[in-house]
Amino acid sequence: MELVLDFASWVLLLTGGAFVFIGGIGALRMPDFYTRMHAASLTDTLGTILVLLGIILQAGVSLAAVKLAAIMVFLLLTCPTAAYALANAARLARLAPERRVRDE
Amino acid sequence: MYLAASVAILVTMALALARALLGPTVYDRVLAVNMFGTKTVLLLSVIAFLYGRPDFLDLALAYALINFIGVLAVLKFVQDYALRHQEPGEES
Amino acid sequence: MVTLFGVFLLTLLVITAIGIVRAQHLFVAVMLTGIFSLQMAAVFFILDAADVALTEAAVGAGVATVLLLGALALTEDREKPAKRRAWIPIVVVSVTTLMVIYATFDQPRLGDAEAPVHQHVAPWYLEETPRLIDIPNVVTAILASFRGYDTLGELFVIFTAGIGVLFLLANPSERGTLTLSQSAEATGLRHHLVPRVVGRLIVPFILLFGLYVQFHGDYGPGGGFQAGALISAGFILYALVEGETMALRALSFRLLGGMIAGGALLFVAVGIAGIVLGGNFLDYSVLAADPVAGQHLGIMLVEVAVGITVTGVLLTIFHSFAAREQRS
Numbered sequence: 344m345e346l347v348l349d350f351a352s353w354v355l356l357l358t359g360g361a362f363v364f365i366g367g368i369g370a371l372r373m374p375d376f377y378t379r380m381h382a383a384s385l386t387d388t389l390g391t392i393l394v395l396l397g398i399i400l401q402a403g404v405s406l407a408a409v410k411l412a413a414i415m416v417f418l419l420l421t422c423p424t425a426a427y428a429l430a431n432a433a434r435l436a437r438l439a440p441e442r443r444v445r446d447e
Numbered sequence: 448m449y450l451a452a453s454v455a456i457l458v459t460m461a462l463a464l465a466r467a468l469l470g471p472t473v474y475d476r477v478l479a480v481n482m483f484g485t486k487t488v489l490l491l492s493v494i495a496f497l498y499g500r501p502d503f504l505d506l507a508l509a510y511a512l513i514n515f516i517g518v519l520a521v522l523k524f525v526q527d528y529a530l531r532h533q534e535p536g537e538e539s
Numbered sequence: 540m541v542t543l544f545g546v547f548l549l550t551l552l553v554i555t556a557i558g559i560v561r562a563q564h565l566f567v568a569v570m571l572t573g574i575f576s577l578q579m580a581a582v583f584f585i586l587d588a589a590d591v592a593l594t595e596a597a598v599g600a601g602v603a604t605v606l607l608l609g610a611l612a613l614t615e616d617r618e619k620p621a622k623r624r625a626w627i628p629i630v631v632v633s634v635t636t637l638m639v640i641y642a643t644f645d646q647p648r649l650g651d652a653e654a655p656v657h658q659h660v661a662p663w664y665l666e667e668t669p670r671l672i673d674i675p676n677v678v679t680a681i682l683a684s685f686r687g688y689d690t691l692g693e694l695f696v697i698f699t700a701g702i703g704v705l706f707l708l709a710n711p712s713e714r715g716t717l718t719l720s721q722s723a724e725a726t727g728l729r730h731h732l733v734p735r736v737v738g739r740l741i742v743p744f745i746l747l748f749g750l751y752v753q754f755h756g757d758y759g760p761g762g763g764f765q766a767g768a769l770i771s772a773g774f775i776l777y778a779l780v781e782g783e784t785m786a787l788r789a790l791s792f793r794l795l796g797g798m799i800a801g802g803a804l805l806f807v808a809v810g811i812a813g814i815v816l817g818g819n820f821l822d823y824s825v826l827a828a829d830p831v832a833g834q835h836l837g838i839m840l841v842e843v844a845v846g847i848t849v850t851g852v853l854l855t856i857f858h859s860f861a862a863r864e865q866r867s
Contacts, residue, residue, distance in 0.1 A: 353448045356448045356449070357448070357452070360451055360454075360455030360456065363489070364459055366482070367459035367460075367482075370463060370466050370479065371466055371469075376470075376474050376475055376478070379466070379475065379478060380474075380478055383478055383481075387481075387482060387485050391485060391489060394452055394492070397448075397452070401496065402496075406501070407502075407504060410501075410505070410507075411492065414492065414504070414508050414511050417508070418485065421511070421514065422485060425515055425518040426481075428519055429474060429478060429481065429518060429521070432477075432522045432526070435525060435526060436474075
């Protein structure tokens, strides 16, 4: 049982870390604000869920697991809302998405 | 395993900082701050377990709650700014 | 390994600081200051200073960013360009930096058990706290009981800051209350449904967590300062989402003024109760039949006093900026 939990934690933490890193690269290399927003906010939420789940599996049934679950719920609620609020603010200020004409 | 996750999170924090310093518009910088905040929460949780001190999770919880407020403050500020100035918000 | 993390974060800190200084647009500087506070909180955490990290995260990255944005709404967006190069300040700062760096060569290594700071009172506090005060968090014991005078002084500094802001920013009208600006400012984000719903959902939890941090300060990281920052952050979130009018209806300026004065008064009252009951000023052992119970009671009252005043001051500063008439 211990081995299964450890293995699951490893997998979750490594994929979570990988997603977080991909999000960071996306935020740096994407050409336009809205695309960067997309990269950053999606991977933020997903990476958070994976990493925190990985740690919860290690914590067992304890107060720490409840606190981690609470952190996960609040981040799940606020990350997408913050992304929405930010994109809305940019739209309100009429920041235009970059349009590129592709020549076939 | 905690070590690998914390290294990934730290590197992403550096990347977010790069975006905050580079970003041509202010919204890029706010995006970077928001990302940095979530990564800080994750880093605090992972390192709390690395240290073996789960009672330090209070900090991560406090910050997860507060991170939201900064972004909403920016939204309100921009809304008022746009109302006052009535111009496109491209700043550098 | 963790030292490496600390060094990495400190490098990021230097880069952020350079970014803040070089930024011409003040909004950018405010955002970078938020990142700076987060990095400081992470560094404090890595150095195992949990109470300080909690305070830095709550105050620096949360409330201070909102206050700076509120102030920014009232002033210019850009820094005034420097008229000429300032040679004398550059020379003075460089010389001072070199002197400070030279002074750090004599510093003891981090965590050295022979360092002077670990010799004098620190072992005494660590040994005597279980016997005299019997709470697990030694930081709270030192802050509230052993060094209660210093905390009283800090509380009065915060009190003075609140009064100072009220002097500078209060806009006197006939009835002596602050006049609110136009309806666009006063409604906040009401027209945005998603942030409004989520914000209203989260406010009770922030307040509850603030109360938890307040009373859990004896056992884990926490205490009055952090709780005050968290509770005021909850009210600030409500004000951002619902607008100034509703927020001031919840906690008016009159009530906030009462909180600022009331907290300071409570702290001093606990001190004087010590004298009246036969001990010294701020001697909690005489507050109850058993000295240890008296210490617990005294620490709880004092931390509550700090929490009330900090909440009052932070909310007063926020409302003074946010409720001010917009510049023409």
